[in-house]
Amino acid sequence: MSSDYCSAGKLDKNADILECKRDDCGNWAWEPVRSIWTSVEIQSRTNIFSKIGIGARDALIVTWRQEISLSNALRLNGQFLFLTSITERGRNQIELKAAVCDPVTLTAKPQDRTGRDYMNRPTVIKQASFTFPGILTELYRRNEPDEIYRNTTLQRALVTPKPILLRPGDLVQAGEEAPYTVRQVHDLDPWKNEYVIERQEDI
Structure with a gap:
């Protein structure tokens, strides 16, 4: 202490x-x-x-x-x-x-959204990247061998303030590290949101 x-x-x-x-x-x-x-x-x-x-x-x-x-x-x-x-x-x-x-600053890169234009035609709505504070903590790690490489699926729990809204498929990145993909959203807590994020790593 x-x-x-x-x-x-x-x-x-x-x-x-x-x-x-x-x-x-x-x-x-x-x-x-x-x-x-x-x-x-x-x-x-x-x-x-x-x-x-x-x-x-x-x-x-x-x-x-x-x-x-x-x-x-x-x-x-x-x-x-x-x-x-x-x-x-x-x-x-x-x-x-x-x-x-130990919170870290992450960059969210949301997926493009689909919508409708003034003539009700399908259109793609670009989403801007933004930074936010989050807490990364260990979830679990599993190994998945393939024919050539042995890939490690690295999973983390991401805890954020309630205003931070992410969707499955969005990317989040800490500094220059490889980005994570949001896989699961846990947003029922009134004070915070939690996400399961993962990325593949070759070893």
Whole structure:
């Protein structure tokens, strides 16, 4: 545990409340909206922040009662905390549970959509690429040999803020890495979306 964290008692750690916002170019990012005083304890248990991926370290945060929801996140000393529960406690305080995560900036490359023009003829609607913050976590890996190469299907769980809407077949890419293809969409949670993404790798 880092010495920057203390047990959940005295509210002496300054953290930023983050909100996922879209800019004029259509790109999404976590932006600070205000600062709060907290106490934070990194616990030994695992926070199951994803229904389809593995968990992360659990953080217990205490702060004063205020307007905050699970659509927000926290940043403390450069560390990103993905909120998973909010409960009331005594003395005008609230208790937050969060997963200690390392979000990455990804580029979404949506598939073209089909539509109709003013004469009701089929037409293709181009979709613009955009960047967004996401959390990649392990799903599972399986090997599929073929006649010439042995291909590895690398699958990941992708957890995003609720506004990030992807469809099966869309591509997502982290930096200069090979892109992943969205295979499954899990969007029933009111605060986040989850996706199964995969790519083939030759070894």
